[in-house]
Amino acid sequence: MRPQSEEELSGIVAEASGPLHVRGGGTRGIGRPVTGDVVETGGLSGITLYEPGALTLVAGAGTPLAEIEATLAAEGQRLAFEPMDHRGLLGTTGEPTLGGMAAANVSGPRRVVAGACRDFMLGVRFVDGTGAVVKNGGRVMKNVTGYDLVKLMAGSWGTLGVLTELSLKVLPVPETQGTLILKGLTDEAAVAAMARALGSPFEVTGAAHLPAAGETCLRLEGFADSVTYRLERLAALFPGTDMHRETEAEPVAACWRAIRDVAAFHDAPGDVWQLSVKPSDAPGLVARMGAEDVVYDWGGGLIRARLAPGTDLRARLGAFGGHATLVRGDAATRAALPVFQPETAPVAALSRGLRARFDPKGILNPGLMA
């Protein structure tokens, strides 16, 4: 089913008695496998408002992300949280949509400084599990009117409601960017170097470590003179380290696109796990993982790990602070292992309670986040 309006979608959900498999472009097939009638949001497409001077954009949830990004680029603006494109990593095809991005709370390397997708979401409209149309937030930058259901919808994977419209805060594209690449650091040294860089006043907007390539990448953005100045100041923090300064636009962009999309794992086999942890814990966790390969982003706060199919990563790690999510794995593995980090009993009770209220029939992507 591919409703062409919010009203039509509302009718479909209200009348449904069995499970619905809700999706945007279907490019981010993460979570426990869902069976049910497919409901695609692609028909709810189009930018309804864009005010560059107010840094605000409103569009239908089914609007292709590519269309959003092109429209913003024409005005010298962008989605500052740098949403990842999952197609390469997951081997999916199709068009990523705005709603899919929001439902998965997808961010990229800049998240560590600029904030996540959820931090740039100003307002939502959605259809809940009873078919009721609900709006929350709005299209202004600051809004504390009532509860923040916008955050709740971000990353809820269509299990609480089907997004129909989103308003977003956008930001200007800086004049230029550059990367300082430190070479040959151990994981411990790299995480320490990234902490040093992110703790400096030089406004690092990306900090990633690629052990296989032996590279630790630190990104700077801004006006050209400023980037040049900060690149030197940043380099001076790491005396005696082998390093390279990349300031050509295309290689810098390609480097961060590859980090964003975890290009290192695209053609490599195995399951992919994503861990959100305290950055300084990251090297120790990686040492316990037995991974084929890892990529550190967010200064170490985000680990992508490639492991043999079917590996129960959580069993290998034991208790740790943070979350591990199985991002890529076959259906059997995703059915056998909890895809999302199991919640503590009181938190699980709250999540269950919210689902029961938002989707009393239990029909919206049932089990996806279980």
Added chain:
Amino acid sequence: MQMPDPDAAILSRKDAIVERLQEILPPQAVISDPAETRAYECDALTAYKCAPLAAVLPATTEEVAAVLKLCHAEGVPVVPRGAGTSLAGGSLPTADSIILGVSRMTEVLETDYDNRLIRLQTGRTNLSVTGAVEEDGFFYAPDPSSQLACAISGNIAMNSGGAHCLKYGVTTNNLLGVTMVLMDGTVVELGGAHLDAGGLDLLGLVCGSEGQLGVVTEATLRILPKPEGARPVLMGFASSEVAGACVSDIIKAGVLPVAIEFMDRPCIRACESFAKAGYPDCEALLIVEVEGSDAEIDHQLGLIKDIARSHDPVELREAQDADEAGRIWLGRKSAFGAMGQINDYMCLDGTIPVSELPYVLRRTAELAQQYGLEVANVFHAGDGNMHPLILFDANKEGDLEKCEALGADILRLCVEVGGCLTGEHGVGIEKRDLMGDQYAAADLECQMAVKDVFDPAWLLNPAKVFPLAVSEARRGQRLAAE
């Protein structure tokens, strides 16, 4: 502003309830003498007052849990309170409620510069968070005007902002984790030292829920490295429309200042006589601040001043030194205090799309004239968060009611142009009855369903946020059960 009638059954059990509270808390932590509970009869919305049944000041998460568990069992409403600086009446008690204050919970539990975070008890004041880390070159970004006094617990409850959130975001964007006690005494941990995790974003839901979902006792906050330097520039314009156009042009040009603050003539005059900041006497004033090294600041301010010049400013002055920068900000930050010296006032907090600034200012002036009241404007222009100050005389019969009616009209205007009722102060009781102007019944029902999950008996701060008529059935279930 109406509050629900107190539950006579609870009032009659006061002695027994106080006695049980004294059994679970140290003696000095339970306040029940009417002479002392008066200190908790209101917050910064002083027009409304009501002494609580009792006030408790626990010192630990365990003590908070014990209090809530007891009140849950006894069916006694609880009103959480930070420093009591809410302008929206967020911690206004009812006579049958217990005030739960976190003012004794002020410890810093952990500072971690490698991971750029601080963990603390939430009674700590906003400014003292920065105070705990600034010697090491870090700061906590959200900076509400009341930052000297306001507590982190209240910041989390209201999702507070401040002048610098154009660049750094508001509380929710700087909050990594909380320890929270539910109404039944259950302690939950949400978030932590890590960034976004899988699972439902309960942390994002709790921030800004006005103390209705739980009592946050500990928080993990993101701290940031201090910029190399910062410098404000002051711009005066002949009209508010021109100042508004200048704001929009600055934003479109791709320069992202950390703050763009706006003041109109009545506010400029009050601030000037109060703070002697050297403000020009003109219709509209902008303070624009940028950060970076000296050379970076020069470059950015150069671009900004060029834009300003294209709007024929009557004044364009860059701070020459730290002292002058300090005075420019002192004027702005003391705006509410300065207005308070010359008048009683009510401070609104609506947010509008930046493009609607000139229209909303003009329409506000017209509305004020209709009511025969004066309005001074001071606000965060970069993000459209308005703070119209309605001046009135509290001693004059009917003036408060007139002021509230004008305030409601101005807030409806904000909603009409695509904005909202409150940008950073919260709904509390002040905007409670206007929620129907912004949200449809289904929208409010969905929000109330969230409270049903966290606090099924509706005992936590129950008479706030939702219009009383709308929440009546839910609040009533407690009375019906008795």
